[in-house]
Amino acid sequence: MCFPQIILNAFKQQKQVHLKSSQADLVTETDLRVETILKSAIRDKYPVHRFIGEESVAAGECVELTDSPTWIIDPIDGTANFVHRFPFVAISIAFTVNKQVKAPMEFGIVYSCVEDKLFYAQKGRGAFLNGEPLNASGQEGGITCEPDSDDDDEVRWQGLSGLCCIPDDMLCVCFSVRALGTAAVDMCQVATGGADAYYHIGMHCWDIAASSIIVQEAGGVVMDTDGSPFDMMSRRVIAASSTAVANRISQVIQAFPCRRDDEDQCRCICGGKGVNSV
Numbered sequence: 001m002c003f004p005q006i007i008l009n010a011f012k013q014q015k016q017v018h019l020k021s022s023q024a025d026l027v028t029e030t031d032l033r034v035e036t037i038l039k040s041a042i043r044d045k046y047p048v049h050r051f052i053g054e055e056s057v058a059a060g061e062c063v064e065l066t067d068s069p070t071w072i073i074d075p076i077d078g079t080a081n082f083v084h085r086f087p088f089v090a091i092s093i094a095f096t097v098n099k100q101v102k103a104p105m106e107f108g109i110v111y112s113c114v115e116d117k118l119f120y121a122q123k124g125r126g127a128f129l130n131g132e133p134l135n136a137s138g139q140e141g142g143i144t145c146e147p148d149s150d151d152d153d154e155v156r157w158q159g160l161s162g163l164c165c166i167p168d169d170m171l172c173v174c175f176s177v178r179a180l181g182t183a184a185v186d187m188c189q190v191a192t193g194g195a196d197a198y199y200h201i202g203m204h205c206w207d208i209a210a211s212s213i214i215v216q217e218a219g220g221v222v223m224d225t226d227g228s229p230f231d232m233m234s235r236r237v238i239a240a241s242s243t244a245v246a247n248r249i250s251q252v253i254q255a256f257p258c259r260r261d262d263e264d265q266c267r268c269i270c271g272g273k274g275v276n277s278v
């Protein structure tokens, strides 16, 4: 069985859910299974390639980007959606070589499983959705964001209790807010022109690597929330329909400290915080 079908089959079934770092940081048997299958299929073909996989890192592997060809994998982006059967769950795969922290990936793939939408981009060759070219809007207006996604429960509650995650200053750039529960698909909306910007502090490299090149190849812009060049390890990202929109957001964003993905690794979250059946 192919791995998107594994996710679709499990989507409607009861799941054993383990908590990792917070109430929103979940893992199921399907996350683990899909990551294992993907890594093993790639390793069969490219035995010397390296991996940064969300669930392998949670199990204690290091986040270490070297010059070697590296696959950055999120087996299910939107695990909380998957658990609650909210129909936005994606597989996110990026490929990078020569330690390109700031430059685009070689390619990125985001497959939104329930929607059956395959977003992909290759460096210098454009971005596509199910074979059709993608173009960012170049406008400002609709923003995607994830107010309740953070490894730290306190930060999550701050995002949720604000009712709207958008600071007042941001309202000059934004007319509407959408949160799909998957950063990868949120960012791909910027590539389609359906949304004009996305921003977040606290996502991980596996959440944003693939969609970063999809946004860029669609004519959009990715940058750090402080306005510096995009760095997938910084855990801070703005994806926008134009440089002007990205700059305006970076000027009004309310920053807070966030540990880099490649700092002080490994980040074993062994044992987790509990288990539930949903």
Ligand SMILES: O=P(O)(O)OC(CO)CO
Pocket: 024, 025, 026, 054, 074, 076, 077, 078, 079, 080, 149, 150, 181, 182, 183, 184, 203, 207
């Ligand atoms: O479901 P995941 O992979 O934990 O990702 C979330 C981030 O918290 C949504 O992008």
Ligand SMILES: [Mg+2]
Pocket: 074, 076, 077, 078, 206, 207
């Ligand atoms: Mg994710």
Ligand SMILES: [Mg+2]
Pocket: 031, 054, 074, 075, 076, 077, 078, 079
């Ligand atoms: Mg995931």
